[in-house]
Amino acid sequence: MKSPYLLTRSNGSRLTTLRGALALDGFALVKLLGQGRFGCSYLISREDQDYVAKIFHPNDVKRRKRKLNWEIKFLRTIDHSAIPKLIQVIDRDGCFGLxxxxxxxxxxxxxxxxxxxxxxxxxxIIFFQLIAVMDYLADLGISHRDIKADNILWTGDQLSLIDFGSARKMLSFDTHFNPDFWGIGDVFMRLALSCEEITASFNNGGIEQFDLTEEELLVIKRLLHIEKPYPNFRVLRAAVKQHWT
Structure with a gap:
């Protein structure tokens, strides 16, 4: 859940500790960006450069240490312009974060x-850029597993994918139910319902009412597992390039 509150509304002692921990590495705490079940994200700066600090609740660090180590490992492996780079791990004074x-x-x-x-x-454009990022991750054997509108940044022409807290190693490509396929399909549905070009004849029915070609619609159905899913992201990417761009 996003928080509209300023830092002064957060726990004072915890913020003082966090400020001190960040200061040891030359970072200044600027403001709270958001908070969720497992922690908070903050805007921080160092030498006129802005960064995002993802700070976890102390109790969750103990319970989720293995998952956090996976996230760190994945981020250190990834080198893609649409995925934020891991700058540093903070682990001192009871503060653990990225x-x-x-x-x-x-x-x-x-x-x-x-x-x-x-x-x-x-x-x-969003559709194609997101699938290209997912194809890159699949080549590394990484499944994001939390594709949703909250985890995708958009400038108006460029996309970024964030939050790898749920990411897992892709042991094999699951065509029975792939959460990344489903997530992409769900994001498309959210965006499509805001688009008059696509919903001109939509009347609270199924996706069959979308103003899409049969080929465009089939891509969405296969993502949502209404029709037989694609065998991998490379085939999906080729289908989107052929029918959507």
Whole structure:
């Protein structure tokens, strides 16, 4: 859940400790960006450069240490312009967190919350860029497993994928139910419902009412497992390139 509150509304002693822990590495705490079940994210700066610090609740660090180590390992492996780089791990004074590259743009959830009406061409660009990122991750054997509007930043022409807290090693490509396929399909549905070009004849029915070609619609159905899923991201990427761009 996003928090609209300033830092002064958060726990004073905890913030003082966090400020001190960050200061040891030359970082200054700027403001709270958001908070969720497992921790908070903050805007921090060092030498006029902004970063994002993802700080975990102390109790969750103990319970989720193995998962956190997976996230750190994945981020150190990844080298992609659409995925934030891991700058540093903070682990001192009871504070454990990740300092990340600050990526440009606002989340798709923020765009939707402002009642922004996406155009079909914009959705196609987002669609293709996201699938290209997922194809890259699949080559590394990484499944993000939490593709949603909150975890995708958009500048108006460039996409970034954030939050690898749920990521796992992809032991094999699961075509029975792939959470990354489903997540991409769900994001498409959220954006499509804001697009008048796609919903011109939509009347609270199924996706069959979308103003899409049969080929475009089939891509979405296969993502949502309504039709037989794609065998991998490379085949999906080729289908999107052929029918959506």
């Amino acid at each position: 300092v990340m590259q600050k990526m440009p743009g606002q989340t798709l959830e923020d765009w939707l919350a402002c009642d922004y009406a996406f155009g079909k061409s914009e959705i196609a």
